[in-house]
Amino acid sequence: MTIPGAAPRTHIVGAGLIGASIGLGLKSEGWHVTIEDAHAEAEALARAIGAGDAPGDDEPELVIVAVPPAAAPQVVVDALDRWQHATVTDVASVKAPIAAAVEACENAVRYVGSHPMAGREISGGLAAQGDLFKARPWVICPNGAHGEAVAAVRLVAETLQCDVVTMDAAAHDAAVARVSHAPQVAASAVAAALGPLSAEDVALAGQGLRDVTRIAASDPEMWADIARLNRPSLMATIDHIIGDLEDLRDADDLGEAVTDLIERGRVEVARIPGKHGGATREWTPVTVIVPDVPGQLLRLLTDAAQVGVNVEDITIEHSPRQPVGLTTLHVLPARAQELAHALAENDWEIAAP
Amino acid sequence: MTIPGAAPRTHIVGAGLIGASIGLGLKSEGWHVTIEDAHAEAEALARAIGAGDAPGDDEPELVIVAVPPAAAPQVVVDALDRWQHATVTDVASVKAPIAAAVEACENAVRYVGSHPMAGREISGGLAAQGDLFKARPWVICPNGAHGEAVAAVRLVAETLQCDVVTMDAAAHDAAVARVSHAPQVAASAVAAALGPLSAEDVALAGQGLRDVTRIAASDPEMWADIARLNRPSLMATIDHIIGDLEDLRDADDLGEAVTDLIERGRVEVARIPGKHGGATREWTPVTVIVPDVPGQLLRLLTDAAQVGVNVEDITIEHSPRQPVGLTTLHVLPARAQELAHALAENDWEIAAP
Secondary structure, three states: OOOOOOOOOEEEEOOOHHHHHHHHHHHHOOOOEEEEOOOHHHHHHHHHOOOOEOOOOOOOOEEEEOOOHHHHHHHHHHHHHHOOOOEEEEOOOOOHHHHHHHHOOOOHHHEEEEEEOOOOOOOOHHHOOOOOOOOOEEEEEOOOOOHHHHHHHHHHHHHOOOEEEEOOHHHHHHHHHHHHHHHHHHHHHHHHOOOOOOHHHHOOOOHHHHHHHHHHHOOHHHHHHHHHHOHHHHHHHHHHHHHHHHHHHHOOOHHHHHHHHHHHHHHHHOOOEOHHHOEOOOOEEEEEEEEOOOOHHHHHHHHHHHOOOOOOEEEEEEOOOOOEEEEEEEEOHHHHHHHHHHHHHOOOEEEEO | OOOOOOOOOEEEEOOOHHHHHHHHHHHHOOOOEEEEOOOHHHHHHHHHOOOOEOOOOOOOOEEEEOOOHHHHHHHHHHHHHHOOOOEEEEOOOOOHHHHHHHHOOOOHHHEEEEEEOOOOOOOOHHHOOOOOOOOOEEEEEOOOOOHHHHHHHHHHHHHOOOEEEEOOHHHHHHHHHHHHHHHHHHHHHHHHOOOOOOHHHHOOOOHHHHHHHHHHHOOHHHHHHHHHHOHHHHHHHHHHHHHHHHHHHHOOOHHHHHHHHHHHHHHHHOOOEOHHHOEOOOOEEEEEEEEOOOOHHHHHHHHHHHOOOOOOEEEEEEOOOOOEEEEEEEEOHHHHHHHHHHHHHOOOEEEEO
16 A cells, blocks of 8 residues: 555556656655556657666556546556556546446555546657646546545646646536537538538638537547547537527527527636646737748737746637738736837737727 | 829728737838727727827728627628728628628729738737738628729738638638538537536546637637628538537447548548648657756757758647646658657657657
8 A cells, every 4th residue: 555655665567658658757756666568669769768677576556547538438448457555546537337347346545547638648658748737737536535545636637737626527527518519529520511612612711610620620539539429428528518509590580590509608608728737817909910931929028028028828820811920919918008009119019909 | 082003091990909900010111090989088099009180171091890709790890881982991800791681782892802811819909910911811791882982992902911812702701611610619518518517527527628618718709790691501510520420429339420520521631731831741759858947948949950950840748737738849750750869868758740
C-alpha cells in the first residue's frame, strides 16, 4: 500500500501518448516507473525515451491503465486481479462504464477512475511530453475506493501539476458529454453541412465558421470509442440539441424562436470559465490590419507594450484573397481607446474600435 | 448615371454602424456623400462624425440602403421610385427576398444587391469606422441590373478596399446559410445544452467548447431578422444538421456513425480557405506555458523572432484555476522543433510538441 505523501512504485499499462507522457512526468520527479505495452514496438519506444523501465520483481503499488477507451474496462479488471495489493487507475475520457465493470470485483475498493484532460488530440508515444497535462484539469472519480487508493492517484495528478477535480463517475460522463463530446459532434455536423457549397461559396467563411469547426478535424477512431462508451449521456445531449433545432423548424415565427435560442445560449456561454476560474471577462477588441510579412506581430505587441497595455488574448483572422491579416488584441475596456490611439500613431491601421 | 471610374454623388439611407462606416470610408476618399436616417438622433450623430452631409438639391447618382434587414426590401423599392435616375444598392446579409421585392418594379435594372461582410457584431453609428470592411469580402448580386449600375456598386466596394465577389442572390443566401447563419444557430444550441450542468461541470470546458460557442454571444434581434429573411436556406441547412445528428441516434453502431460524420466534416473543414485563399495550411503547434504577468507574450514572440521563425497564428488558452495560460504558436512544420528547442533554452516551459 502507498505511504501517503511518498511516491508509490508505479507501473503503466499502455505506452501511447497519455501513458508515456505520465511516465516521463513522474520519472522526472524521481518516481520509480515501469511501463509495458501490448505492442513490442511502442513498449521499446517508451523505454527508449525514458517513460519507464522494464518491470522487475517488485510488485507495483500503483498501476495506471492508459489503453484506448474501448479496452480500458477489461484491462482494469485484469490489473486488479493481476496485482493483488496495488491501487489501479485508468485515464479514459469516459468513466461510468469502467466503474460498472469493476463494481462486481471484490477488488473494487482498489480502483479509482481518472481523466486527465489533455487539450489536444495527437497520438503515439513519440508525441509524449512529461508536462502534457500541466495546468489542465485531472478528474478523479473515487467510486467508493478506500482513502489510500484515492490519495495515491491524487498524488500522481498533483505531481504532474494538474488541477485536481473530484467527481462522481456518472456526473463526469454527463458533464463531458456536454462540454466536450457533443460539441465535437456538432462541429462535425456544421462542417459536413458545407458539402453542397462550391469553393467560392466556402470562401465567404469568416472567423465564426473557423471557430465553430476548428475541432472538426479530430481523430475519428478515438471519438468512435468515446461515443460508444458514453452513448447515453452523448445521446441525451444530442437529443437536447436536435430538440432546439426542431423547435426552430416548427416555430410559427422563426425569428422569435432564434431569439429565444440565442438568448438561452448567451446565458450558458457566460458560465464558461475564463482566466483563473471566473466567468469570461469582457475584454474589448482592438483590431489591426497586419501586413503578411515576418515580424509584424512582434512589432505590434512591442508597440502595445510601450503603452503599458497588457494583451489578454489575441485572435488572428487571415483574409482569403489579400496579403494582409486582421489581428485582434483583447484588452481591458478602460485601455482599449488609448491602445488604438497609440497604435494608430505608430502607423498601424486600426480596423474597428 | 455614373461615369465609370468617377465617384458618383452618393446618398446613404440608414446611419447605423454599416451606413455610417460606408459614409466615413467614401468621404475619406473624396466622395460627395449625403446621409439620412429615420431617427433624427442617429442622423445628427452621423453628420457630426463626418459620415455624410445633409441632402441638397442635386439628386444622388447612387443610393446605398443600410437599414435593418427586415426593412430593406421596402426601403429599396421606395428608393428606386423616389430617385428615378439613381443606382440603388443595399447591404443586408440576405439578398434573394430583396431581389424578389424589386423584380416587379420597372426600375429593377437600377438595383444591385450588396453584402459587405463585416466580421463583428456591434451596432450603432458611434461604432462606425471608415475601414470597417477593409480586407473583407463584399458580395455583389447584379440580379440583371445594367452594367453601369453594377460598375457603380463595384466602385464603392473597391474604394473601401474590399474583396469583391460577384454571386447570384439565391446562391449567396444558400452559401451564407451554411457558412454563417446555421453555424450561429448550432453554436447557440451547443451552448444551450450546457443548461443542466453545475458550475463545476462547466469548469471542465477546454478550448474546443470555447471555440465552438464563441459566436453564441451574438445579438439575438439581428439574427432573428436574418433567420426570418433567409428561412428556406437556413432551414435546409438545419435539416441537414438535424439529419446527421438523427443518423447518430438511429445508428446500430454509434461509433461507426460518429466516424463517418467526423470524416465527412474533416473533408469540408479542409476546404475552408486559410491565408491568401489557399486551403488551410497545416501548421505545427508549439505550446508554451506562460505565467500570467504582463509582458510575457511579448517576451515569447521576441524569443521566437530571434530564431527567425515566423508565427502564423496564435491561440491562447487560459487555465481556469491556475495563474498560467497555455499559448500555442502555429509555425511551419519544418521549424517547429527548432523553435521548441530555442524557447526551452530561454527557460520557457514547452507543453506539447
